[in-house]
Amino acid sequence: MKSYGEIIFGGIIVLMLSLFIYFSLGYKPSARIVPLIVAIPAFFLSVYQLYLSFSQEKSKRGEDRKKRRQDGPARRKIILQVWIWLIALVAAAYFLGLLPASLLFMFCFLRFFSHKSWLTSAIASMAFFTVIYLLFHTLLEKL
Amino acid sequence: MIEAMLGGLAIVLSWPAIFYMFLGTVIGLFLGVLPGIGGPVILALLLPFAFTMEKVEALTFLLSAHAVGVTGGSVTAILFGVPGTGTNAATVLDGYPMAQRGEAGRAIGAALTASAVGGVLGALTLGALIPVLRPLVLSFGPSEFLMLSVMGLSFLSSLSEGDHLKATVSGLLGLMFSFVGEETIMGTKRFTFGQLYLWEGVKLVPAVVGLFAVAEMVSLLVEGGSIAGKASVSWRGGPLAGAREAIKKWWLVLRCSIIGIVVGIVPGLGGDVACFIAYGHSALTTREKVKFGDGNIDGIIGPESANNAKEGGALVPTIGFGIPGSAGMAVLLGALMMIGLTPGKELLQSHLDITFSLVWMVALANILGVLIMFLVTPSLTRLTIMEGSVLAPAVLIVAFIGSYLSSENIGDMMMALSIGMLGYAMKRYGYSRATFILGLVLGKIVEQNLFLSLRIHEGPAFLVTRPITLFLLIVSVLVLLFPLYRHKIFRKKTDRQPPGMN
Numbered sequence: 001m002k003s004y005g006e007i008i009f010g011g012i013i014v015l016m017l018s019l020f021i022y023f024s025l026g027y028k029p030s031a032r033i034v035p036l037i038v039a040i041p042a043f044f045l046s047v048y049q050l051y052l053s054f055s056q057e058k059s060k061r062g063e064d065r066k067k068r069r070q071d072g073p074a075r076r077k078i079i080l081q082v083w084i085w086l087i088a089l090v091a092a093a094y095f096l097g098l099l100p101a102s103l104l105f106m107f108c109f110l111r112f113f114s115h116k117s118w119l120t121s122a123i124a125s126m127a128f129f130t131v132i133y134l135l136f137h138t139l140l141e142k143l
Numbered sequence: 144m145i146e147a148m149l150g151g152l153a154i155v156l157s158w159p160a161i162f163y164m165f166l167g168t169v170i171g172l173f174l175g176v177l178p179g180i181g182g183p184v185i186l187a188l189l190l191p192f193a194f195t196m197e198k199v200e201a202l203t204f205l206l207s208a209h210a211v212g213v214t215g216g217s218v219t220a221i222l223f224g225v226p227g228t229g230t231n232a233a234t235v236l237d238g239y240p241m242a243q244r245g246e247a248g249r250a251i252g253a254a255l256t257a258s259a260v261g262g263v264l265g266a267l268t269l270g271a272l273i274p275v276l277r278p279l280v281l282s283f284g285p286s287e288f289l290m291l292s293v294m295g296l297s298f299l300s301s302l303s304e305g306d307h308l309k310a311t312v313s314g315l316l317g318l319m320f321s322f323v324g325e326e327t328i329m330g331t332k333r334f335t336f337g338q339l340y341l342w343e344g345v346k347l348v349p350a351v352v353g354l355f356a357v358a359e360m361v362s363l364l365v366e367g368g369s370i371a372g373k374a375s376v377s378w379r380g381g382p383l384a385g386a387r388e389a390i391k392k393w394w395l396v397l398r399c400s401i402i403g404i405v406v407g408i409v410p411g412l413g414g415d416v417a418c419f420i421a422y423g424h425s426a427l428t429t430r431e432k433v434k435f436g437d438g439n440i441d442g443i444i445g446p447e448s449a450n451n452a453k454e455g456g457a458l459v460p461t462i463g464f465g466i467p468g469s470a471g472m473a474v475l476l477g478a479l480m481m482i483g484l485t486p487g488k489e490l491l492q493s494h495l496d497i498t499f500s501l502v503w504m505v506a507l508a509n510i511l512g513v514l515i516m517f518l519v520t521p522s523l524t525r526l527t528i529m530e531g532s533v534l535a536p537a538v539l540i541v542a543f544i545g546s547y548l549s550s551e552n553i554g555d556m557m558m559a560l561s562i563g564m565l566g567y568a569m570k571r572y573g574y575s576r577a578t579f580i581l582g583l584v585l586g587k588i589v590e591q592n593l594f595l596s597l598r599i600h601e602g603p604a605f606l607v608t609r610p611i612t613l614f615l616l617i618v619s620v621l622v623l624l625f626p627l628y629r630h631k632i633f634r635k636k637t638d639r640q641p642p643g644m645n
Contacts (some may be wrong), residue, residue, distance in 0.1 A: 005571065006572040007574075007619075009574075012568075013316065017319065018314070020319050021323065024333070027333060028331055028596070031326045031328075031329060031333060032590075034593070035319065038315055038318045043313035045311060045312050060326075079361075086357070086361070089543065090556050093547075093553060093556060094553050098544060102540045110532075110536065111530065113536075114530075114536075128537055128540075132540070132544065136548075
């Protein structure tokens with residue numbers, strides 16, 4: 001599954017560089033020349049890298065595919081869960097403020113992702129919150 | 144001159160200056176550990192307190208705190224993969240893998256020793272250069288800045304042991320990301336998609352936090368377990384072993400300190416450049432069997448020497464002309480003027496003893512900072528065996544707070560998250576994050592100085608007519624081609640030189 005992911009990521013890089021080139025063409029000459037000098041070779045190199053990733057995937061197709069299938073879905077689920085948690089942290093910081101979001105995130109993460117008990121989650125999150133409150137709000141006056 | 148040197152030492156060792164040096168060092172170490180808080184932020188936070196102090200006390204307090212900020216940052220870079228400051232980013236690349244192997248103590252010992260030596264060398268260089276400051280700083284112009292940055296980029300080839308193609312693609316992608324925002328020559332807004340936040344471009348602190356801290360902690364959560372299966376918490380097997388190795392590799396420390404000093408002297412390049420050039424140089428010259436990026440101790444010693452040495456170098460233009468060598472120096476410059484000291488001729492002639500006291504402050508603060516960190520290292524290394532699902536959320540929260548604090552904009556947290564996703568994918572699929580950051584740091588510097596050089600010199604002839612530029616161009620080409628012939632050189636050198644010399 002790592003090879004499929006590598007191909008997808010390679011494709012995303014090719015797409016990003018294509019977009020960089022496309023948008024660069026719309027700028028004034030002095031603004032576009034250096035980005036184009038960098039982006040065009042980068043685009044071709046990334047396309048070649050994508051081709052290499054395809055070739056490697058084809059050559060491995062017969063090997064340990066069953067093992068890769070077993071690793072794949074469970075791992076992908078955890079990866080997705082972690083990113084959703086982090087998106088939720090940033091969203092909570094945007095709507096509630098950074099300090100309340102930190103406390104909420106720490107408690108919920110320990111309870112629902114790390115599967116700690118309610119008491120452990122509450123104590124640990126309060127202790128952590130106290131430290132960051134004293135440090136960033138009281139002492140540094142930054143939050 | 145000798146009277147001024149001794150006078151400067153007497154100033155630093157007098158009471159209560161020595162107390163403020165200790166206090167500034169402890170606070171600087173502590174703040175340096177927090178991601179996103181380093182260099183200029185440390186000074187800005189402490190400046191209001193300095194208002195209440197006497198001249199020398201304020202200077203001692205501020206400069207001590209600033210000098211050791213990167214030392215504190217190296218500890219979190221190694222333990223958690225979270226660089227305390229942008230200049231610690233290179234340390235993550237090999238420091239964190241060493242922590243994962245249970246060698247955090249050894250890595251920290253090497254980092255601290257290299258930091259101390261680099262810091263002292265930087266300070267001594269400052270002292271030695273005081274008589275020749277003016278011609279030295281004036282000899283650098285846009286063409287020299289350009290070639291120094293190009294030389295930094297040429298290290299892309301050495302930072303890519305293994306998959307050169309992927310590393311090159313990463314580096315070029317980093318360069319493209321550096322072009323986001325307002326172009327410096329004509330003010331054109333590039334790749335901003337109508338977003339005001341992106342006018343300032345991709346900021347370094349959120350990028351470093353995302354690329355390293357977020358990516359590493361997500362990786363830890365996905366893999367499960369702790370950072371290290373077991374960690375060596377003993378003195379002998381940990382910090383002392385690392386310190387011995389750094390001393391054994393004194394030649395590497397010296398070379399990378401010189402890199403840091405030179406980059407520090409050049410105003411506007413910044414410490415991030417120094418650490419990656421030093422990292423690249425270490426990668427080129429290492430004889431360790433461990434691959435760079437897998438926990439090669441040279442990958443810690445090199446950047447950490449350069450980090451601390453650059454502080455001494457950055458003081459050169461700051462006190463010589465009032466041209467700040469870095470953002471931190473800009474704040475320090477304000478502090479100097481605030482307490483009645485005008486950089487330049489006045490400071491160099493009428494207050495030479497105070498000038499030398501700055502040299503002693505940087506040197507002694509580095510030594511003191513390292514001693515303090517050595518004492519707490521065994522306790523800190525225990526954190527690497529803490530359960531990842533408990534440690535990671537705490538580290539992530541602090542990392543996101545750090546990215547927010549860089550400009551107090553929620554957009555920085557979103558940037559850190561987005562780049563964190565990119566960083567995680569890069570880590571997973573073997574794309575070099577080091578070369579990405581190198582491209583991000585150097586891209587705008589290269590572009591700006593290229594245009595300036597072409598305009599000032601009316602064409603590209605400056606590449607061969609200016610001696611320093613030509614020298615740097617030759618070095619860049621040699622560095623680019625070095626991976627092709629390094630094995631031949633090292634095979635010959637091993638036959639000729641005694642063991643232990645790097």
